[in-house]
Amino acid sequence: MFGALKKKLKKIIPGLSKQVEQEAEPVKVEEITEEIKKVEPTLDKLAERKKQKDELKEKAAREIKEVLGEPEEKKTILQKIKEGISKQKEVITTISLSEDKFNDLFWDLELILLENNIAVEIIEKIKKNLKERLVNAKIKRGEIEKEIKNTLKETISGLFSVQAEDFINKVKSKKPFIISFIGVNGSGKTTTIAKVTHLLQKNGLKPILAAADTFRAAAIDQLQIHADKLGVKMIRHDYGSDAAAVAFDAIEYAKAHNLDAVLIDTAGRLHSNVNLMDELKKINKVAQPDMTIFVGESITGNDCVEQAKEFNSKIEIDGIILTKADVDEKGGAAISISYVTGKPILFLGMGQKYDDLEKFDSETLIQSLGLD
Ligand SMILES: Nc1nc2c(ncn2[C@@H]2O[C@H](COP(=O)(O)OP(=O)(O)OP(=O)(O)O)[C@@H](O)[C@H]2O)c(=O)[nH]1
Ligand SMILES: [Mg+2]
The missing domain is CATH 1.20.120.140 (SRP54, nucleotide-binding domain)
Structure with a gap:
């Protein structure tokens, strides 16, 4: 990135x-001169004391010289202070x-x-x-x-300033923990659900998938392939059937089988598509997700930020996952999206493999800008 x-x-x-x-x-260096004026009385006092000391020293030096020979030349305190001030003068030239x-x-x-x-x-x-x-x-x-x-x-x-709570702890806080994944077409929702499933499994949690994209041809089968590979249960209905009903069934199944999380895959849609946005509202109304995650493509930059803002205004989101960050050379969306939406980035999608999900860390992001 x-x-x-x-x-x-x-x-x-x-x-x-x-x-x-x-x-x-x-x-103008007036202020600096003022500063020097302030320390001048102190310098005068020091000079006076130094004079007295010098007289004593001179006397002692004559005697010491006889014993130790010529002493090395040393800078007096006054010289040092004066040099210090002139150095300071250089530095604070503004x-x-x-x-x-x-x-x-x-x-x-x-x-x-x-x-x-x-x-x-x-x-x-x-x-x-x-x-x-x-x-x-x-x-x-x-x-x-x-x-x-x-x-x-x-x-x-x-x-x-908005930091995400630790994701795994959050999921563990309720059983089953329900998450819906929303976003525009092709943003990476289904792939991200597979990655999140893998992450939950690595943490000893058992999720179930809800194939609530009943809209796009092959969407259900695509999720089924992931479910089979990952060894998780998936609830599916026919294409064209009610997406909210799929989510509902998955939640019921999770409750009955003591599963930890329900991950709801939804169809991609543009925020401007009123019918599809209404369908999404219905899914969320029925499923009452504990977390709604906006999945956006990092590489689409400002479009992605605008989409997140629009989705959030229609269906409140709780967090963001930015996918395809591995192929985003610019990174502007990662910098902007949290501030614009007021929602935290949870993860970055860093590739197509199940392990390619990185916990988002703003410090790491800032470091990678090379501003040190
Ligand atoms: N390089 C890269 N590719 C990704 C990442 N996440 C997803 N993809 C790819 O993006 C494409 C679309 O991913 P999907 O998961 O099908 O996206 P979707 O949002 O479910 O798409 P729809 O269901 O059609 O709306 C696939 O080819 C994925 O392999 C990522 O983090 N990095
Ligand atoms: Mg999908």
């Missing part, structure tokens, strides 16, 4: 920092950038973020935060790159 974005950021940030440095105006110049310079970064599918509201947030740090603010020369990287990191990190 982030191959493309990481490469672009790595290139643009040092360039941008250099430009900021060139364009920025040095801040610069400031006008808003117009900032807007000009930010444009290239903005384009990169847009090209990599980062949602507009997030780009605005990044811009606002960078502006606060760079425009009319005092910033140390030579620290601009660090400041830009830190601002990006902090802003992105702040996008993940």
Whole structure:
């Protein structure tokens, strides 16, 4: 993930920092002079004390010299303090950038973020935060790159304030734990259900599958193949039959057989399809899922984010699984989707094998942006 974005950021940030440095105006050093003025009385006192000490030292030195020879030249405390201050003077030479110049310079970064599918509201947030740090603010020369990287990191990190509870613990909290998987056509719902089944099994839990996609030809058989491979029970009705009834039967079966979880596979649909959205509402009304998971394709970027938002406005979702993250070089959806929907990303689909389901971790995501 982030191959493309990481490469672009790595290139643009040092360039941008250099430009900021060139364009920025040095801040007047009045304040710094004020600081020095403040410490001057202390320096005078030290100088006075030093004078007294020197006289004593000189006297002692004459005697010591006779015994030990010429002493090494050492810096006096006063010299050290003075040097310290002049160093400080260099370091705190600050610069400031006008808003117009900032807007000009930010444009290239903005384009990169847009090209990599980062949602507009997030780009605005990044811009606002960078502006606060760079425009009319005092910033140390030579620290601009660090400041830009830190601002990006902090802003992105702040996008993940909603954290998911541990998935397995959550599933264990109720029996049977009912999960419905929803999303647009081909987003990876059925494959993800197989992966989640495998994950639950690895954790000693027994799920049952509900083939509630009675709409698409071959959908039931596709899920059956996974169920057979994984050795789990699957409830199926005929194609064209009532999807909610399939979910209902699976839940009844799970209750009767003391199973741990019911995973409901639903047909892919566009949020704009009123009939199919109504059907989904019916499934959820009948099944009363403990968790509704939106399964979206990471590679579709902003479309995926918009879909999640639309689905969430019609049928409240509890979490998101982003599939095909293994082939997403941009990663903008992963950065944006939680913030835009207010729902946590639970897992990333990282391939077509049952084990290719990675627990989502925002820290790992931020690290892989290479902003260190
Ligand atoms: N590379 C990759 N491919 C995936 C991933 N998840 C699913 N796929 C592939 O995406 C395609 C569609 O997956 P399905 O699970 O059938 O998607 P669906 O949402 O159930 O599709 P519909 O039922 O038609 O709406 C299949 O070829 C999967 O193998 C993933 O994480 N990575
Ligand atoms: Mg499917």
